[in-house]
Amino acid sequence: MxxxxxxxxxxxxxxxxxxxxxxxxxxxxxxxxxxxxxxxxxxxxxxxxxxxxxxxxxxxxxxxxxxxxxxxxxxxxxxxxxxxxxxxxxGHGRLVDGNPETFGRAAQWMSWTNERLEPHLHVLVMELRRLREDLRTPGAVEAAIRGITPSLEILDAHLADSAYLAGNGFSMGDIPAGAAARRWQVFAQRGPATPHLDAWLARLGEREGFRRHVASPELHV
Ligand SMILES: N[C@@H](CCC(=O)N[C@@H](CS)C(=O)NCC(=O)O)C(=O)O
Missing domain, CATH: 3.40.30.10 (Glutaredoxin)
Incomplete structure (x- = not known):
């Protein structure tokens, strides 16, 4: 425990x-x-x-x-x-597979999520849900959507050729980006078409951990 x-x-x-x-x-x-x-x-x-x-x-x-x-x-x-x-x-066999290359790729997407997705998602959740209305910044939501769009396109393009982020199997690398992508999906008012990202999120949606701790829109307030 x-x-x-x-x-x-x-x-x-x-x-x-x-x-x-x-x-x-x-x-x-x-x-x-x-x-x-x-x-x-x-x-x-x-x-x-x-x-x-x-x-x-x-x-x-x-x-x-x-x-x-x-x-x-x-x-x-x-x-x-x-x-x-x-x-x-x-998590051997479940989150990591013992292959340094898969591990490196998973770590790469985990860092990338912090750098490229989280700052914009933070703005979206604060400006659209959390902050008292008079504390919100005009234009911040539009700037966050513009800021996150190229990264969503990178993710989508990668997922066109790969079922999961570090390869063809689920790994720890899918967790930070998967939670971030779900938050984006909850808040996305407009943004790029991301069919491969959407299909990956649907695959993640079948996993118990995602269903319990990430899926509900109530967890993104
Ligand atoms: N890079 C850190 C970020 C830690 C962080 O800023 N956490 C947020 C929640 S995601 C937090 O502590 N927010 C303030 C709070 O809830 O008191 C991590 O990944 O753990």
């Missing part, structure tokens, strides 16, 4: 929860956040889950972000690092 601190609406936490299901790892989730609670974002007056400023939390994760995990004596933060750890420790 590992411990996870995070919140179900955090895309970084979703990666870890989904990876646990893939690897068959049992976990206990402690709801934790400095910015979001059951009723939404602090800017609207909602009360956050809290916990991130507690000295014991900061000792585990000095950034005060979520997620953080504890597995015995191993404490980790940074969701891609956690997914990688879960893959190497518990």
């Amino acid at each position: 590992i411990r996870i601190w995070g919140r179900p609406t955090s895309i970084c936490t979703q990666r870890v929860l989904w990876a646990c299901v893939e690897a068959g790892v049992e976990f206990e989730l402690t709801l934790t956040s400095g910015t979001m609670g059951p009723d939404g974002h602090v800017s609207t007056g909602a009360v956050p889950y809290g916990g991130v400023n507690a000295p014991r939390y900061r000792a585990r994760n000095p950034n005060g972000t979520v997620p953080t995990i504890e597995d015995g004596r191993c404490v980790l933060w940074e969701s891609n690092a956690i997914v990688t750890y879960l893959g190497l420790r518990y």
Whole structure:
């Protein structure tokens, strides 16, 4: 049993929860956040889950972000690092396949997701759902859609020739981008046609971890 601190609406936490299901790892989730609670974002007056400023939390994760995990004596933060750890420790044949090339390609798409997709998705979720209306920035949504479009096209072109991101089988590399693509799908008002990305998301939609922790639009508020 590992411990996870995070919140179900955090895309970084979703990666870890989904990876646990893939690897068959049992976990206990402690709801934790400095910015979001059951009723939404602090800017609207909602009360956050809290916990991130507690000295014991900061000792585990000095950034005060979520997620953080504890597995015995191993404490980790940074969701891609956690997914990688879960893959190497518990997910052989499910998240990693032992081939350095597949591993490298999976890691490549995981970093790429943080660089190319997440900043724009963060703007979309904040501007369309979370922030109090008078705090929103005119034009920010359009700029985020323009910003993310070339990367969605790169993803779509890659998936034209590859069933999954690191090859023909599912791997840890599909988790961050898959959760990001689902968030995009929930918020996409307009954007490029991405038939191969859509087909890949439909394949991911058949996976238990995705269904439980990523699929519902309520997890993207
Ligand atoms: N790169 C870090 C980002 C950590 C991060 O910024 N997490 C967000 C949620 S996705 C967070 O802590 N938000 C503030 C909060 O909920 O208190 C990771 O992947 O773990």
